[in-house]
Amino acid sequence: MARNKHPEETVNFILNVAFRLFMEKGYEYTSVQDIIDHLDGLSKGAIYHHFKSKEDILVAVTERMTEQSNQMLARIRDRSDLSGRDKLKAIFKESINRPVQNDIFTVAPNFHKNPKLLFSLLHDTVEEAAPNYILPIIRQGITDGTIETDYPEQLAELIILVANVWMNPMIFDSSEEESYGKFRIFERMLRGFGLDIVDEEMLERLQELTSIYQKNKYKYM
């Protein structure tokens, strides 16, 4: 592979190789040397030119996934055939059902060992997802009468933080039983805000993702 001519292609190539290895070996059991060994002769210097550490590669991999996820969020936000409430429901359903979620939960990074990843997820949730996708939907819901709140910014932030962070079995290392309890508490929390938008299908999918994560966490130990 030609170097330096197309830096974007080089970055994409590194991310593709790294992601495939993370999937096969698990993130914690992949070394930077493993990645270099699969880069068709690309030098150690070339990889360190773009990424300071393995964690930086992981953050870049997840940011690329976040971009795809944001496109999905934008598509739902901009539909004209759904109420605010139904858009919120569609967003949860599609987010959790995306096949790429299986891949993420297979990589199974340890968030305690990778604080940058947690900060990146928190940042994306609070600075991107909440104001750009959830908030406009809640504002539409207030207008069309399907959502009722005087504090749309804070409601958007709370809901998406609870869904993306607290209910993420990778961050809190939740068992399937714990994930089940969290889902039920989330369901009741939303109902307290007049939002009856989660269903059993979502619960089953969350259980499935938790189980993928728990299985892969110890794969190579």
Next chain:
Amino acid sequence: MARNKHPEETVNFILNVAFRLFMEKGYEYTSVQDIIDHLDGLSKGAIYHHFKSKEDILVAVTERMTEQSNQMLARIRDRSDLSGRDKLKAIFKESINRPVQNDIFTVAPNFHKNPKLLFSLLHDTVEEAAPNYILPIIRQGITDGTIETDYPEQLAELIILVANVWMNPMIFDSSEEESYGKFRIFERMLRGFGLDIVDEEMLERLQELTSIYQKNKYKYM
């Protein structure tokens, strides 16, 4: 000060001096050298023997405060004259009213620059506060009929995470207006769980702490 003879006293001495400087100058504007300069001739080696970095000192300072806070939580948990619901209310009231909160919000650390501090707070909230203090109170509430849930572990975790982390203006760098909205959403979230336990006095105190933090954040800039 004699060295090595009483390592615990040395640690306490370092923490006292560091905390006083953090209070006076703000955490971000205090250097390790500032701390050494105020340690009555204790050497740089002595401080690095106990702490690897300034952030480690901050984590130790806050852990010492957490211990005091946990004693307060235990006292309320073990009272025999209150229902589960009233204990939960007492815990929020006392937590927010403790005078030491003014000190913490004056130190005003930047959580983005100090990920260890965020992890320490998350760990304490999820691994200590939720299971050891909030959960037994919720279980008592289920027994005495003042709290109703089938998922006491997850309800304990959600409530204390929202209160300690999301409503902490230092972590999310909230303005007074944002803090106000968060408090109102928290109030409604609790009411969704049948818990009518926050009052205007707590709201005023949260606004006061937010204002202390916002004033001190830029003190020395």
